[in-house]
Amino acid sequence: MTEVALEAQFTQWREYVHRRPELVASDADELEDHLRDSVDGLIALGLRSDEAFLIAVKRMGGLDELSREFAREHSERLWKQLMFTGDDPRKARSGRDLIAMLICAAGAAVSIKIPELFGQRYDGDGMFYATNFALFALPWLAAFLAWKRRPGIRVYAVLLGLFVLGAVAANAYPVGDESQSVALTASHLPLALWLVVGLAYASDNLRSSRRRMDFIRFSGEWFVYLVLIGLGGGVLITFLYGTFEAIGVEPDQFIWAWLTPCGGVGAMVVAGWLVEAKQGVIENIAPVLTRLFTPLFAVALLAFLVTIGVNGHGIDVNRETLVLFDLLLAVVLALLLYSISARDPQAPRGMFDVLQLVLVVSALAIDAVVLITMTGRIAEYGTTPNNVAALGENIVLLANLAWAAWLLLRFVRRQGGFPAVERWQTAYLPVYAVWLWAVVLILPPLFSFR
Incomplete structure (x- = not known):
């Protein structure tokens, strides 16, 4: 890595730090000085500059961890910032x-x-x-x-x-x-x-x-x-x-x-x-709740699947049931998203990743049964704006979670990286936008506003 490329890495890191509202300019400068000293020391030991930069950043820990450390060390100043009092530069x-x-x-x-x-x-x-x-x-x-x-x-x-x-x-x-x-x-x-x-x-x-x-x-x-x-x-x-x-x-x-x-x-x-x-001053709430509810939902869905297999009773599907299972897929997607948002993409796989895979696969298995049954009912009784919307949402959510499950499986089996899971979720957002606007703008005139 050339000197220019190394400085570009520092610039990118500095821009990320400056987006943290709890770190004032002097804090960011202190962190950068520490990072530069660490990089210089590693280069002096014979490492290439790109290797030195990556190792130095890794040694410093994730920025969220650093932010919490600064929050502890400068609690009085941060408390004043929360209350908009004191002499904080921001x-x-x-x-x-x-x-x-x-x-x-x-x-x-x-x-x-x-x-x-x-x-x-x-x-x-x-x-x-x-x-x-x-x-x-x-x-x-x-x-x-x-x-x-x-x-x-x-x-x-x-x-x-x-x-x-x-x-x-x-x-x-x-x-x-x-x-x-x-x-x-x-x-x-x-x-x-x-x-x-x-x-x-x-x-x-x-x-x-x-x-x-x-x-x-x-x-x-x-x-x-x-x-x-x-x-x-x-x-x-x-x-x-x-x-x-x-x-x-x-x-x-x-x-x-x-x-x-x-x-x-x-x-x-x-x-x-x-x-x-x-943001960043106190622990985010949504990822904490995700850690709590992911195992609970995974156990509940597995129990539901086992019950279906034991008693042999199919799912009685109507429009309301389809909406309910749409909400189930949405909840599973939310649990996946907020666990992703709080996870270090470079961290190795763990038991929680396996648990997420179980949760997503269980939801997909249940929804496959619901989807097959609902498709048959629509073919028999015809379509309405409501059941077309519910069915479409089901398919949109199903496609998202199905590919996410595949990427999670590859990650758990050490055949792919976790960043691919995150990129898939962010790339899929426009699909939701297109579908939602289609429901609002196209379905009403398509069904003659009934």
Whole structure:
């Protein structure tokens, strides 16, 4: 490796370090000095510069481990950073992020009340808010993330165009409240728009597989924070009910017409800000939960397969059952994704990798039975928008997990590397986007909006 190539390696490493919000410039400089000293010492022992760099980085440990070590050594400074106090050099940036988040959260809260000016009541019986709810929150979250990344004008135009397309799909089709197309839009449009949020998240490096995996990690942490905020909101609502009823005031109108809708969309933006503000400072939650639930789901699926074999009773498949097994595949995929996001790609195989393979193969075996049965039912009774959507999602998830199982098997048998599993998951994300938009835009007119 030439001197120029070695410096390029240092530059790449330094850029990665600087993305860690808990490490200020002086920390990054200290780490780089330590790395350079280690590389120089190894070169002096006769190693080539590329070998010296790789060994030195390996000796320093993973960056997340270093971050935790710095968090322990500089706990007082990091605590001040969490609370936005003290003299931390990044205080100004954190303050600007906080202001931007508050503006976007307020914008989401205001936007969800605007339709009431045109006769659309949030507590009404219509499907307007069911199909449009994500459009009042996710554009503002995307705006906050794009504001942080500062992408080019083309990215802003694409983001705006996709959200407008989502609004058209949710409101332009001539469907009634009882139409299956309404249910498809209400369930699939939020997922399609979430991938648009992913575009905003990765807008600083759209081609990067690592940034896509970062967004997968962001999605899990965002969901966990949103659930925690929701639990806190439930406590607040209970408190409001109890205290106001004690003085003879009924708070129902305020809670259900104002607090619930405005707080709901605002919380989606706040949860995104929390993930961005706290990443790397405290242990990620989603991978920890993955470690807990992967063995539990693996045992449950194996027990289900054994039970089918013992009693010989087939799976009674209808549309609801197919949706349930779609959710099962989605959960298995989530467990796989978040274990990948927290794993060192260079670490050797272990028992947890074998356990993941068992989990994925068990889910595939169960779903193969469901898929064969459901295909026969569709051939016998015909198609509807709902069962076509459920069947399509099943196939999309099945293809993803089937190839992931093959790659995991090769890794467990020492015939392939683990990075191939990660690259497959990030490369497959556009497939989900294409399918979700197809369900929202194509299936309703294909089935005459019934």
